[in-house]
Amino acid sequence: MINENSKEFAFYRTTLEKLVENAPVGFYVLEDGNYLYVNAYYADLVGYSKDDLINKHVTIHQIIHPEDCSFIEHDLDKLNINEQIETNYNIRKIHNKGQIIYTQTHVIIANHNGKITSFGTVMDITKQKLVKQQLEDGSERYKSLFLYSPDAIFTFNREGKFVSANPASEEIIGYTTSELLEMSFIPLIHPEHVENALKHFEMALNGQTSSYHLIVTRKDGVLIHLRITAFPMRENGEIVGCYGTARDITQKILYDQQMEQLAFYDPLTQLPNRKLFEDNVDQLIHTRSSNTQPFAVLFLDLDRFKAINDSLGHHIGDVFLKLVSERLKNNLRKKDIISRLAGDEFTILLPKTDQEKVIQIAKRINKIMMDPFNVSGHSVTVSVSIGIAFGGNKEETVHQLIQQADTAMYYTKKYKKNSYTIYSKELDIKSAYKLKIERDLKQALEKKxxxxxxxxxxxxxxxxxxxxxxxxxxxxxxxxxxxxxxxxxxxxxxxxxxxxxxxxxxxxxxxxxxxxxxxxxxxxxxxxxxxxxxxxxxxxxxxxxxxxxxxxxxxxxxxxxxxxxxxxxxxxxxxxxxxxxxxxxxxxxxxxxxxxxxxxxxxxxxxxxxxxxxxxxxxxxxxxxxxxxxxxxxxxxxxxxxxxxxxxxxxxxxxxxxxxxxxxxxxxxxxxxxxxxxxxxxxxxxxxxxx
Missing domain, CATH: 3.20.20.450 (EAL domain)
Incomplete structure (x- = not known):
């Protein structure tokens, strides 16, 4: 079992911070154009110290090339309150010493009550940009770059067959140049990405330049992730094929996945954590229309889990929580979202449902949880207290809904156990009574x-x-x-x-x-x-x-x-x-x-x-x-x-x-x-x- 004050939680948090700080890509967080965080790679990329960036000596508007600000501002103008967008930009940044840096930025921009917050990763594509310009230029002086570039550089004819490939192509894809010249690019592409690859190939043949992500199968069968830049190849004014560059971003993809796992999933059960659960509920609140079916939030607490943990040991307790997670997943719909908040507390989001179905699900959970668990040779039986809150309108917040479900769960735990309670305002009255009791207890002795x-x-x-x-x-x-x-x-x-x-x-x-x-x-x-x-x-x-x-x-x-x-x-x-x-x-x-x-x-x-x-x-x-x-x-x-x-x-x-x-x-x-x-x-x- 992991809680927010445990050494294990601190370890995961420190690991995540180290991953971000030492990542092989730039990482930044902005609020209203001011830097809240940058990692070492980003600071080095733009030539400023982290202190200059974070303490507002330098803003994002001083770093982005003026000609590239307009389309970002256009996206910001379309962003409504409490909405967010996720997109990619190819933008130029200005180094502290004045040189232009070409970058590819993946960014999530959120408007939270009028405050604009951005989370972005940045890759330096200056070399790729130069390669593209050099290949289009056709100058002899760029042949060495073709030969010695760490990125794959290749050309295709209009049928998609390789016409040329540099040595880095052999290194990245695993096929020799002679083998590639006998092939079309299609057999190399993962089946799920073929349609996307063909779309961008057609764009190049129609005179457009594009950048996209592909999964490719190496000669040895290993799947790798490539960032492809494709643009038209012209001869005598006619488009005769396609130029392309490819960078191996497999390690970055794996790093991003690891970051996402640590940031949004519980490390013990692999279930979504509180942050991801709240994001899902919040999204459902703000996308719900008048004719959409209601949804429900369930708050679950295992009765007397501490007794199991203390009598059998924390290791058995952790194994038990994993088994509870699996049993819940196996007995709910695929569209239902289960989260572990902390300790022995779980939440469930039931979209597109009604009260009758929710009650059936709550009863089923109570029933299935009473079946004994075989935990490392120990037979363990536990009951669960459930609180239910229904999402009704856009005025509600995710925190209010979870608190309502928590209040209902507390009532179940105190007065019923192994049952469920649907939240009502009457429970808030009981909570107010509880607060009055707690407050007046402090003076009861003094007042005799x-x-x-x-x-x-x-x-x-x-x-x-x-x-x-x-x-x-x-x-x-x-x-x-x-x-x-x-x-x-x-x-x-x-x-x-x-x-x-x-x-x-x-x-x-x-x-x-x-x-x-x-x-x-x-x-x-x-x-x-x-x-x-x-x-x-x-x-x-x-x-x-x-x-x-x-x-x-x-x-x-x-x-x-x-x-x-x-x-x-x-x-x-x-x-x-x-x-x-x-x-x-x-x-x-x-x-x-x-x-x-x-x-x-x-x-x-x-x-x-x-x-x-x-x-x-x-x-x-x-x-x-x-x-x-x-x-x-x-x-x-x-x-x-x-x-x-x-x-x-x-x-x-x-x-x-x-x-x-x-x-x-x-x-x-x-x-x-x-x-x-x-x-x-x-x-x-x-x-x-x-x-």
Missing amino acids: EFSLEYQPIFDMQTGEVSVFETLIRWNHKELGLIPPSDFIPIAEESGQIIQIGAWVLESACKQLKTWQNAGLPPFKVAVNISTKQLLHYDFVESVRQILKRTNLDPNWLELEITESFLVDDVELVKESLLNLKQAELSISIDDFGTGYTSLTYLRQFPLDKVKIDRSFIKDINRDYNGERITAAIISLAHSLNMTVVAEGIEEEDQLQFLKCEGCDEGQGYYLSHPLPVNLVKEIFLNQSNLK
Whole structure:
């Protein structure tokens, strides 16, 4: 997997910059006639330093011959806002020392909101120009140039047969001069280029000069790329054939292809990258007419890819991403464009479609991605969250469409998983709600809007309270009571969970010490810890300091972590847990069964308790398989010397089943709802309900 901050990405970027800087052709970037970038070849070609060109001491208008400016300006005048052209120019440039340089320029010119930007490559064709003039002149003094030119020089009769060929022709094409004089040029041309070659040959016979690109087959069978210049051959005022020069540009073509691959394609999957994808969407937006079918942008994110990457290794993760790319390509239409944006994020452009077809495609993607992947001998299953945005009018921008699809994907990932969501403005409202939550979280502690409630966990055999789990509540002054499911993920994303978590931990320890001093029966207090807290560089020390400030014995504090955390940065998590155990704290694994771990996997961590997720408990007396799974978890956890807690007990039958299976502790609304501080004492009057 490659991201923009990785060493691998930096390597590809540095390589691309070196290729451009050291290319055997000139390369430049202009904005409104001023140079933004030139490579060494271009600066040397026109005789200026790069600094003089880039810092506006010299503009393009000082370098292009005045007589050649008019047809370039003509093209610029026709260029509308947000349009671009790609073309070739044969233009003269003026060297710093005054001499004329004949060049062939391939350029892309774009008008972006009135700002004219040009990207061009430049070849020096001065020698070819001289050859052309010398051959047309027919002077004896140019014979040496014919013999010693590094470019191929040849003549054809009106039937296309070779009449002459210089030594460079033999070197480039591989046939001897005598062999060429027995041939027509047609057999040398790649089949796909024959029509173009004949067209330019006819142009020369009609008195026109032209320059074009051909692919030719050498005598040894190797394909080479040639830049051909063809012009009429006259004798006594009549056109009797064609003169031509040919330069081998194979290396330049390969270089250009390599540059394009690095600039527009993801190096891992070979899919189009963000830049190329955005260009395709933007083109579709601006070419779409009123009677054109709509198009759709899909934003895909692999669910829990990080867990796969961390548990199996980054190499396996990279192989997996390649397989995902292939599976997507094999299940979409040829006209659909798939892109890898970054990490495990993909986008798909579906042109000429409608909502019904898009939904069918989204469902198919969800289905095919659930089939296991064989990744270097590992069976890997992953689901995908999809967001969909439809292109409707030219007022939309590519960035708005991708953002809309991203917003819809985020909603899928949070509330559905392995499904899809079509973007609507309602999702923007939810995004605004999320932003308000994130903003107001920063002041919630200061405004004392947080409070704690405590839900008892009972010993299944004695019926006594053994632990109180600490639960945070946020009473917002405008929005009222905000569910933890709304603000905890946002606190995690923004990093505010560090400060909030520290407040919860210290408040719970302080409250437990108060209860102990008041003479309540002995029990522990459990506090949920996020992965960001756990992996924070000074978390263990901060826990020690809280225990010291509150004068609480660490044996009375239990820290709960969610199962999914155990596959995030495994070694760091293990190290942090070991340090907590050395501080004499108890550690439990929460929501077990909802992630990718097994009890045998948990053996590598210093855990004391396993809390079975409520999704298993609710199936008791409804699903025999669910009951067997619950019983198996209890049995295996006991064999690993772990205490077992059942979450979400809501019925008497569930309670009795768990007691019969030997579950150690239980928690749920059937036993007790979470309690505010002032009601905790009352629970000890009713704890005999379990007996």
